[in-house]
Every structure is written in structure tokens, then in C-alpha cells.
Amino acid sequence: MNLPNSITFSRLLAVPFLLYGLYNPTPQARWICLGIFLIAALTDWLDGYLARKLNQITDLGKFLDPLVDKFLVLAPLLVLVEIGKVPAWGVFLILARELAIAGWRVNQTTITGANIWGKLKTVSQIMAIALMIAPLSQVWQMPALIAFWVAVALTLISGVIYLLPSQD
DSSP states (O other): OOOHHHHEEEEEEGHHHHHHTTTOOOOHHHHHHHHHHHHHHHHHHHHHHHHHHOOOOEEEEEEHHHHHHHHHHHHHHHHHHHSSSSSSHHHHHHHHHHHHHHHHHTTOOOOOOOHHHHHHHHHHHHHHHHHSSSOOOOHHHHHHHHHHHHHHHHHHHHHHHHHHHOOO
């Protein structure tokens, strides 16, 4: 387990704290959750950067990174469904895409890294979740919901593109 993979794995540690804090409706708890979420999301960039910089890209990292990303994204989304911030069917579309891609990857002999659409998907999901977690004024409710639906759309688009046969 190299440094980038250890950072990826450590991102999982944020999830229980995030889940616990999201059930506390106080603004202070929400700001803390936002901080935890954004720090965890930044480690997604950090582990990839270090893997490339230190030439430590591994099949384990290519497998573990997107798996941990799914936990980091889906766990708060499920709480946001439960507390009525996002519609369940939008989260279902994200979950369905993630399960489809994960199932497809199982049968692949080589694991490929994320393409630009996968990266856009991840950034849009992080932005949408951050807006939903933050205890912002009512004015931000519609932009947060729009960001959520943009993330859903990019999630589906990136899934379709990932499954399309490459034109080599």
C-alpha cells in the first residue's frame, strides 16, 4: 500500500463523521460537515497527483479510488434524500450508473483511469453536495438543486461515454 493508495483509503474515514454530522441540523454542524466533505474531496485530487508525480499508479489505486469516491458521494446523498433535500429518483440514477460501471469493470482485464467526463462528473457531484450540505440562505436552494441535476446529467453522460466502445 503506497502513499497515494493510503490517502485514498483514508478518505473512507471521513464518511462516518460526515453521516453523523448531517443528522445534526445546526448551522455549526453543517459547516463542519462541509469542511470534512471538502477536505475528503481534495484528497481525491491529492492521491491522483501523488500517484502520477511519484510514478505510483497501481491497479489497486485505479480500483480503490473510484470505489471510495462512490462512498464519499453516495453516503451524503442518501442522507440528503432522507432529510428531504434531494429527490430519491435523482440519487437512484446516480447509484444505477455507478453500479453499472462497477459491474462492467469487473469483467475488464485492464482497469482504465477516469476520462475527462468522469472527472467532470466527480467535480459536479462534489459541488452539488457541497451546496446541499452548506447552511446557506434560502436564496441558494434553487442553485443547489440545479447543481444537483447537472451532476445527475453529467453522471449519466459519463456512464454512457465510458461504456461506448472506443474508436481506436
